[in-house]
Amino acid sequence: MKIDGVAYRSVWVDEDGWSVRILDQTRLPWTVDILRLTDEQQVAHAIKSMQVRGAPLIGAVAAYGLALALRRDASDAALESVAAMLGETRPTAINLRWALARMLAALRPVAPAARAQAAYDAAAAIAEDDVETCRSIGQHGLPLIQDIAARKPGQPVNILTHCNTGWIATVDYGTALSVIYQAHDAGIPVHVWVDETRPRNQGSALTAWELGKHGVPHTVIADNAGGHLMQHGQVDIVLVGTDRVTRHGDVANKIGTYLKALACHDNNVPFWVALPHSTLDMSVRDGLREIPIEERAAEEVLTVTGQTADGKVVTVRTAAPGSAGANPAFDVTPARLVTGLITERGRCDASEAGLLGLYPEFAAKAA
C-alpha cells in the first residue's frame, strides 16, 4: 500500500540483498521509522516487542529471520534451534508456526551450502503468497459491502473493526481492511468505526493511520462504544481479522473481539472474520480450551503511549500507583457467534463443513 503516494510493503529485503527491512509499528502513527534487521535475535525482538505485528506478517518476518540466521550457520542444528526460538516469540497467531514449518519443510532437504539462498527464496514465496492471498480476501469480502450499500443508496456503509488488520498486519493489503480498501476503491461510500483497541491501541494508532493515508472516512471510538452504536443502528457490519481459526470455526483474535461478537449477536449485526489460509489451525477443535492466549506485560495496561503537544512521544501511567494489571492479548469467539469467514478462496460458514468446502485438502490435517 502507499504512504503519502509511495508504495510500501511491511517487510522487504534491503538493497544489500540480505538484510531485512520493516516498519517499526511502535513508532506509528507519529513517525515512519524503517528498521534494518541483520540477525535472528533482532527479528525475535521485533516480533516480541510488536515492532512488527499482525498474524500473517509475523510469520513472514520470522521466515526472513531464519534466512538471516542461515547466512552465518546453515547447519542442521542451527536450522532447528533458530526455527524453535523464533516459534516461541508469540504463542497465539498460528501463522508464525505455519511459516516456520513451511520453511523447515523447504530447507531440511537442502544441503547446508545452499540453504541460505533457499531460505531467502522460501521466505520471499511466503511473502508473495500473502500479498496475493490478502488481495483475494478483499475481493471475496467486497460483495458483503456491495449488498449493504444497495440497501442504503447514497448513505455510507458503516463498518466497525477491531485492532489492526490492514496492510501493516500482513505483507500487503491486509485482511479485514483489504475488504474495506477494495470497497472504498470501488467507489462504495464507507465509514469505519475504529475501535481504539486497548491496551496497545492498534486501532487508534495503526488502523486510523492506515485509513487516513488511504482516504477512507473513519472515526476512532472507545472499545466499549461499539455495543451502544449497534443498539442505535449505527453499525451495518463488523469486520475483524484473526490470529487462529480452528477446525470448527472458533476465532482467536485481539482481546475484546468476543465482546464485539456478543453485541453483534444481540443486535443482529453481521460479524465477519477475514483470514488467509495460513491462519487456519485444523488440528484444534475447541478454541476456547486449546488455543494458547498470550499474556503480555501488565505495563501495557497500566500505561498509555502518546504524543505530547510539542511532539514528544511519551508513555505515562494511567492506573493508580501500586495497582496490579492483567493483560491477556487475545480472546476466543465461538463459531456460533461468527456470521461467516472471508478467505482467499471465498466465503464460508464458521464450521468444519464450511472450511473443508473451501479447503478440502485440509481434511486430512490432524484433528
Ligand SMILES: CSC[C@H]1O[C@H](OP(=O)(O)O)[C@H](O)[C@@H]1O
Ligand atoms: C491480519 S491479522 C491481525 C491480527 O493480529 C493482531 O494481533 P497483534 O496486533 O497482537 O499482532 C490482531 O489480533 C489482529 O486481528
